[in-house]
Amino acid sequence: MPERPLDDESRNFPESDDPDFESINRFNRALSAHDERGLALALAAFAEDTLGRLLLTYLIDGKQAKDLVEGFNAPLGTLASRMKAAYAVGLLTREQYEDLEIARKIRNVFAHDWEGVSLNQPNIRAMIGQLHGYNFDQAPMTREPRDRLQQSISNVLTELRIQIAQHRKHRRRAPQVGFRLTTIKPGSGNWA
Numbered sequence: 001m002p003e004r005p006l007d008d009e010s011r012n013f014p015e016s017d018d019p020d021f022e023s024i025n026r027f028n029r030a031l032s033a034h035d036e037r038g039l040a041l042a043l044a045a046f047a048e049d050t051l052g053r054l055l056l057t058y059l060i061d062g063k064q065a066k067d068l069v070e071g072f073n074a075p076l077g078t079l080a081s082r083m084k085a086a087y088a089v090g091l092l093t094r095e096q097y098e099d100l101e102i103a104r105k106i107r108n109v110f111a112h113d114w115e116g117v118s119l120n121q122p123n124i125r126a127m128i129g130q131l132h133g134y135n136f137d138q139a140p141m142t143r144e145p146r147d148r149l150q151q152s153i154s155n156v157l158t159e160l161r162i163q164i165a166q167h168r169k170h171r172r173r174a175p176q177v178g179f180r181l182t183t184i185k186p187g188s189g190n191w192a
Helices: 019-031 036-058 062-067 079-088 094-111 122-129 145-169
Strands: none
Touching: 019 036, 019 145, 036 062, 036 079, 036 094, 036 145, 079 094, 079 145, 094 122, 122 145
């Protein structure tokens, strides 16, 4: 797998004491070294990790949340299930969900084809063209498939890592909305 040299832009991410921001900086620096297959796989792997962290940060703290997200056969252990769960509880916008879904589909094309696959293939290029493709600085998005995919998904993942930090900072968790229809405390009955 030939490695691409780091360009000047990828070397200039500021260092951070925050592990979430440091990981996004390391991730962005490493992306340019990957070939197209490596890029597709790395974007999806980092998305899966980020969504797992986001869900664990937001869900009510406890073994139940960890069992849903982590470990063998965890119901929310895949990229697809994490995306759906995060969207269903309001942690992703529709645009973020749709862009991540495109990245997941592109990853699957590369992961399941042992012959030559390229981002310039018409089917993959069409998917990349559907990315919402926005930049933080409002600059126009590039039309080059590799750059558009990398920028679009990196921007979504940066937003999600910032969201994780904000949930932690403000101690935001899913609200407890369950209730009982009795005013008598459970277990206070007399069973004689």
